[in-house]
Amino acid sequence: MSFFQQHSTKTSRKHVQDPALQPWVEKYRPKTIDDVSAQEHTVAVLRRTLTSTNLPHMLFYGPPGTGKTSTILALARQLFGPENFRSRVLELNASDERGISIVREKIKNFARQTPRAAQPHVTEDGISYPCPPYKIIILDEADSMTQDAQAALRRIMETYARITRFCLVCNYVTRIIEPLASRCSKFRFKPLDSSSTSLRLHQISSLENIPISTSVIETLINVSQGDLRRSITYLQSASRLSHSTNPPTEITSRDIQEIAGIVPDDVINDFATVLGVDIVVGSGMQTDSKGRAPGFDGVRSKVRELVREGYSASQILSQLHDLIIEHPTLAAHRKAQCALSFAEADKALCDGADEELWILEAALQVYKALA
C-alpha cells in the first residue's frame, strides 16, 4: 500500500504547466493511438485491443523518437481513462531504480494486486473507456535493465499474467533476454518517413504560428533521420532563437544545422580540400582554401583549427565520410581506402579515444589514400 501513497503524493505535487511554455514534444505528443503517425501496422493491431478485453504482453522496439513511449501511454489512457490511469498503470523508466530488488518488490507488488473494480464508462465529454480487468506495467527503456533484473521478471510475468500485462519498450530488441522477448508480441517502430515527418512539422508550425520554408523542413528531415523528437525539438529551439530578436528573424536551414551540431559545409569542404579532395563547388561559390596540404604539418594544423572550433569528432568524420563516399569523380578504390579508415576511427571514438588524435589519424589516412 505504501507504494500507492507515495505515488499519489508525488503526483499531487506536480503542477499543470502553462501550455505556451510546454516543450512541443510534450505538447504535441499523440493523445490517442490514432494520432500516432507512420506506424500503421502497430496502430491497427492495437486498435483492436480497445474493443476486446484481451491484451498480450508486448515488446515495442525501434529507434528513438518514433513514438514508442507515446503509443503505449496513449493506449493506456484510452483503455482506462484519466481517473483509473494511476491505479491501473505503472510506468517505470531508466531514471527509476530498477535493479533486481525493485523488480522483486515494487514491480511484483503492483503486478499481484487484483485490479480495483472499475466499469467501462463514458465521460461527460463523450469519450468511452473500456476499463478491461487488468493492469499494465510499462517498462520504458527496458534495454537498460540488467540481465538479472530481466530474469527476475520472467516469473512475475507468468504468474500474474491474468491480471497484469507488461509492455517492454526498448531501442534494441537484442538487449532483452530471450525468455522475456518470447513471451511478448513484438511491435517494430520504424524511423519516420519524410512525408510523415514533413506533415507533422507543418501541422506544428501552423498551430504555433511560425512560418517555415520548405527548405527548412527538408533540413529538419535530413538532420533528424526519422527521429521525430529530434526534428520537433530542433524546430522549437530554432523558433525560440528566431523570437529572441525583435522583430523575429526568419528561421534558416543554417540555424537548424547549428542547433543540431552539424558542421557548416564550407568548413568540411575546406578540410576535405586540405586532404586532397577536389571540391566541385556549385552555384559559383568559392572556397578560400589553398588546396591540398603540402605535408603532415599542414594536415595537423588544419585538424587543430577544427578542434579549436569545438566541432565534435564524430560529426566531422561522418560528414567527411559522406562527402568522400558520394564524391562524383573520386576513384572507387580510393573511396574504399578511406572507408576503411573511417570505420577504424568510428570504433575508436566509441571506445572513448582522444578526439584530436583520431581526427588526425583519419585525416592522415585519407590524405595518404588520395596521394
Place this chain on the structure above:
Amino acid sequence: MSLWVDLHRPRSLDDLHYHQDLSARLRALASSDDFPHMLFYGPSGAGKKTRIACTLKELFGKGAERIKIDQRVFLTPSKRKLDVNIVQSNFHIEITPSEVGNYDRVVIQEILKEIAQTQQVDVSARHRFKVVVINEADTLTRDAQAALRRTMEKYMSNMRIILCANSTSKLIAPIKSRCLLIRVAAPTETEMKLVLDFVAKRQGFGIDPEAAQEIVQDSGGNLRKAILVFEALKMQSPSLTGPLSIAKPDWETYCHKVADMIIQEQSPERVMQVRAKLYELLSHCIPPTIILKTIADRVVDKVDESLKADIMHWAAIYEVRMRVGNKKIFHLEAWVIKVMSLYKHFCFDIDMDAFD
C-alpha cells in the same frame, strides 16, 4: 588573493568579451520562461563554465551567485556510502559526476528526483524551475545518461538541465536530441588579445602587443591558460616585453626529454630508461593520453616527413588500447618500442641507400 583568471572573470552576459551573438541569444532565452535544456560544448578554456554562470545570473539575478557547498551522502544499491560535494544556490545545483566514478547514476537519479519533486519555494524567484548543471558531462557513464533521458521530458516543469562537455561525441543521441546545443568555440587570437588587454587595464598597467601575441600563440586557444601564463610572467618580470621565454610546465619539459631520448637511441636499454620516466610522469598524475600526445607531437617535429604519419597512427592506436585496457604503462611502452623500431628501420634503410 585570487588569481587573475578568477578575479577578472566576467560575471554577466554583458561582460563577456567575445561570441557576442551567442551572448545575445542566451540573454533572450533566459528572459523567456521557455528556457530549454542545454548542452554547452567546446574545447577547454574556451569559456563554457563562465558562460554558464553568466546565464544563470541572467536567469535568476544575483541570487545565483550566492552559493554554498554541501557534503551529501548517497547510498548505492549495494548500500555503500558515497560522500559528494554539492555546490548550490537557491536556484541551481551543480554536480561533477566524475567525482563519484561508476556510481554517477545513483547520484544523478537522486538529485534529479529531488529537484523535480520540489517546487521553488522562493516566491520572488523569476522562474519556477531550478537548474541542474552537470559538469564534464562527457564522462557520464552510459547508465547515468540513460537515467537522464525520460527524466528530462517528464520533469520539465520544475527543472532544466545544463550539460557542460568538451565534445558531444560521448553523449548518447537521446540526450543530445533533448537539448539545445550551444557550441562555444575557442576565442580567436584577436579576441584573446583583447581579453589580455582588459585584464592588464584592470590590474592598472598596459601589455606590450608583442608579448600578448606570444602568450596567445603559446596558449593554443585556451584562454584560462593564457591568463595564468600572463600573470605568472608578470610576476617574474614586471616590465614584460617581448621576446618572452614562456616557461613550460615541468611535466611538459619532461615529456620532451622523453621524446628526445627516443630519437637519440633505439635499444632495449633505452626502452627501460624511457619506461622509468613514463612511470614518473604517471605517478605525478599526468593523464596518460596527455603524456602520449605530448611526446608524440615532439617526436614528429624531429623526424623525417615520411615517418610522421606512421608515428601518429600508432599513437592513435595505442591511445585507444590504453582506454580499453587496464595497464596504461603497457601501452605507452608498446608505443615507444614501435616508434623506436620505425625510426631505426628508417635510418637503416637510409644507410643502406648510401652504400649503393
